[in-house]
Amino acid sequence: MKDKNLDFLKKQYLHTPIPEELDSVVKKALKDGSEHRMKRNKLIKRTSVAAVLIVVFAGVLTVGINSSPAFASALEKVPIVGGIVKVLTFKEYTVNEDRFKADIKVPAIEGLENKELQNSLNEKYLAENKKLYEEFMAEMENMKKEEGGYLGVDSGYVVKTDTDRILSIGRYVLTVAGSSSTVFKYDTVDKKEGILITLPSLFKDNSYIEIISENIKDQMRERMKADDGFIYWVDVDENEEFIEPFDKISPNQNFYITEEGKLVISFDKYEVGPGYMGIQEFEIPTEVIADILVSNEYIR
Amino acid sequence: MLLKNKYLEEQIAEYAVKHKENFYRLAYSYVKNADDALDIVQESVYKAISSMDSLKNPDYLKTWFYRIVVNTSLDFLRRQKRNVAVGEEILGSFDFGAVDSYGDFDLQRALDNLPEKYRTIVVLRYFEDLKIDEIAEILNENVNTVKTRLYKSLEILRVKLSECEEV
Numbered sequence: 001m002k003d004k005n006l007d008f009l010k011k012q013y014l015h016t017p018i019p020e021e022l023d024s025v026v027k028k029a030l031k032d033g034s035e036h037r038m039k040r041n042k043l044i045k046r047t048s049v050a051a052v053l054i055v056v057f058a059g060v061l062t063v064g065i066n067s068s069p070a071f072a073s074a075l076e077k078v079p080i081v082g083g084i085v086k087v088l089t090f091k092e093y094t095v096n097e098d099r100f101k102a103d104i105k106v107p108a109i110e111g112l113e114n115k116e117l118q119n120s121l122n123e124k125y126l127a128e129n130k131k132l133y134e135e136f137m138a139e140m141e142n143m144k145k146e147e148g149g150y151l152g153v154d155s156g157y158v159v160k161t162d163t164d165r166i167l168s169i170g171r172y173v174l175t176v177a178g179s180s181s182t183v184f185k186y187d188t189v190d191k192k193e194g195i196l197i198t199l200p201s202l203f204k205d206n207s208y209i210e211i212i213s214e215n216i217k218d219q220m221r222e223r224m225k226a227d228d229g230f231i232y233w234v235d236v237d238e239n240e241e242f243i244e245p246f247d248k249i250s251p252n253q254n255f256y257i258t259e260e261g262k263l264v265i266s267f268d269k270y271e272v273g274p275g276y277m278g279i280q281e282f283e284i285p286t287e288v289i290a291d292i293l294v295s296n297e298y299i300r
Numbered sequence: 301m302l303l304k305n306k307y308l309e310e311q312i313a314e315y316a317v318k319h320k321e322n323f324y325r326l327a328y329s330y331v332k333n334a335d336d337a338l339d340i341v342q343e344s345v346y347k348a349i350s351s352m353d354s355l356k357n358p359d360y361l362k363t364w365f366y367r368i369v370v371n372t373s374l375d376f377l378r379r380q381k382r383n384v385a386v387g388e389e390i391l392g393s394f395d396f397g398a399v400d401s402y403g404d405f406d407l408q409r410a411l412d413n414l415p416e417k418y419r420t421i422v423v424l425r426y427f428e429d430l431k432i433d434e435i436a437e438i439l440n441e442n443v444n445t446v447k448t449r450l451y452k453s454l455e456i457l458r459v460k461l462s463e464c465e466e467v
Contacts, residue, residue, distance in 0.1 A: 005407055005457070006426050012408060013427040016325045019334050022341065026320045029342045030313050033349025037309075176335070229379035274343060277379075 021150070085111040085191050087159050087169055090126065093133040100140045100151050104129050107157040107169060114194025121187060121196070125171065129155060132173065152176035160186065160256045166298060167191055168256035170266075182269045184279055186256045190298070199255050202263070202299060203292050206251070211289060213248035216265060216282045220246070220272070232273045232280075246272045261300035262286060312352055315361055316345045322428060323369045329423055330373040330416075331380075340376055344369045363437040366430070370420060370438060377416070410457050418453040425450055 090108035095101060106129040112118040136153050143149045154174040161168040168188040175181045188197045200206070220232040233246045254266040267280045286299055293299055316323075320341065327340035347368050355364050411419060417439075424430045424438065432450070436443045 009407060009411055010427045013325060013329065013423070016328050017334070018321050018324060019338060022320055022324050022338065023317075025338050025342045026316055026345050029345035030316060030349055033346040034309060034313075036346070036350040037352070227379070229375040274346075 019150075085109065085162075085167055085189075087157065087162075087167070090122070091129075093129065095136065095140070099143070099149060100136075102133065102136050102153045103155070104133050104136075104153060105156040106130075107171065109167070109169070109189070112189065112191065112194055117189070117194055117196060121189070125157075128171070150176065161188075161259050163259055165190060165192055166197075166257050168258075170256065182279055184254060184266055184268060186254050186266065188256055197257070197298060199252055202294060203289070204294055205292065208289060208292055209248055209251060211292065212253075212263075212265060212284055213246075215284055215288050216249065217246065219282050230273075231277065234272075257298055258283070261296075261298065263289065263299050308352055308355070308358060309349065311358060311361060312348055312355075312365075315365060316348065319365070320345075323365075326366075326369055326423065326428065327373050329419075329427075330377060336376065340369070340372050344372045347372065360437070363434050366424070366428075366434075367438045367440075370424075374416065407457075414453055414456060418449055418456070421446060421450050422453045422457075 087107050087109050089105050091106040093102060093104040093106075107125050108122045109118050132153065132155055136151070139151055143151060152175065154176075155172065157169055157171045159167070160170050166188060168186055170184050170186045172185075173183045189195070190197055199208070202208070217234050220230075220234045223230045224232060224234075235245060249265060254268070256264050256266065258264055263284045263286070265282045265284060267282075269278050272280055286293075289299070323341050323344060324337055327344075328334070328337040331337055331340065344365075348365055355361065411422065414422065420439070421435055424435045425432070430438070432446055433443055436446045439446065
């Protein structure tokens with residue numbers, strides 16, 4: 001009876017469905033590994049069939065301040081409760097077919113007193129997602145001509161922080177095509193003043209780039225020391241060989257501000273570590289940046 | 301020296317391509333979803349090639365490779381337990397992975413519920429058809445420990461099954 005049971009389990013095991021992208025994933029990893037060994041400076045990355053989709057947010061977004069008439073009228077239909085700033089789903093694009101799935105939720109901010117800012121953000125969100133959707137459809141048409149392949153996009157938003165003063169809204173795009181990729185983008189708004197808070201605007205000068213980067217590297221080393229499973233592209237000791245290391249944050253690195261008034265720096269999948277690490281966030285202790293903050297208005 | 305390396309790399313690459321489905325199934329048996337299993341295979345193959353200097357003797361290619369996959373899978377599970385990354389939770393609901401179609405079987409459940417160090421041995425011995433000494437090599441344990449755990453696993457499985465049958 002033992003053997004019969006084990007045979008059954010083995011059969012189940014051998015019937016694990018094999019995704020067709022396995023082959024390309026292995027080949028890509030072989031190539032990456034080999035290049036890494038040769039050059040020791042190649043970032044581990046699985047490019048996907050739909051790489052084009054991932055690039056969407058990397059592109060420069062030119063957004064007109066005036067919203068389109070159609071867009072403005074759609075927003076006007078939303079009842080605005082006096083002075084309350086809200087984020088809601090303005091529009092949703094969905095595709096649900098066997099090999100093609102898309103769920104794209106477009107957020108819209110309402111209730112900001114600064115309508116220009118509100119419209120420009122909302123129009124940016126709409127433009128980003130419309131583009132994402134159109135590219136998805138184009139890629140889908142292309143792939144339909146071929147036999148296999150799978151394409152999925154999930155895009156939406158999360159409100160990270162919503163206090164009297166601050167609204168931090170994060171939009172994500174998850175693409176699945178050969179492999180998965182996740183991209184997060186944040187906007188942080190001062191509701192009272194009606195301004196968009198950028199990372200440089202929080203600091204007196206550019207020294208924040210170095211100071212924050214050094215702190216993040218320390219945090220990375222601590223996390224790696226505490227858990228073998230954590231891997232970041234950062235040197236732990238001099239002997240260690242590392243791949244194209246994390247050097248510093250970009251001047252406009254993704255960030256948001258927590259309810260407690262802490263600055264959080266965010267990195268996309270692959271940005272500072274191997275893919276399985278996913279999205280990585282680092283809260284910067286306020287005392288580290290206290291000297292260079294313009295004020296304690298937002299960050300405490 | 302260089303030629304030897306080139307040859308070794310080819311051997312590893314060939315092995316990876318030939319056994320990719322074995323590695324995938326093994327990874328899947330840990331994480332139970334396609335996307336994570338793919339990530340693990342990718343990571344394992346990448347590690348194998350980029351750190352092939354750690355393979356001292358090419359005769360151990362097979363156990364060395366399996367060891368990388370097992371360790372990468374276990375690392376992944378450990379990390380998942382205390383992953384601080386936000387976002388992924390939200391995204392987790394968006395899962396294209398194949399549905400666990402045999403989840404209802406008591407037998408399968410009994411296997412899945414085995415502690416990791418026991419389950420791994422059952423999988424490697426009976427599903428991947430590896431020899432006891434190969435498994436010992438992969439897990440860096442001595443042969444007797446592996447044997448003991450294997451018998452213990454079968455015992456647990458049998459007890460659980462008979463319990464099920466009685467009910």
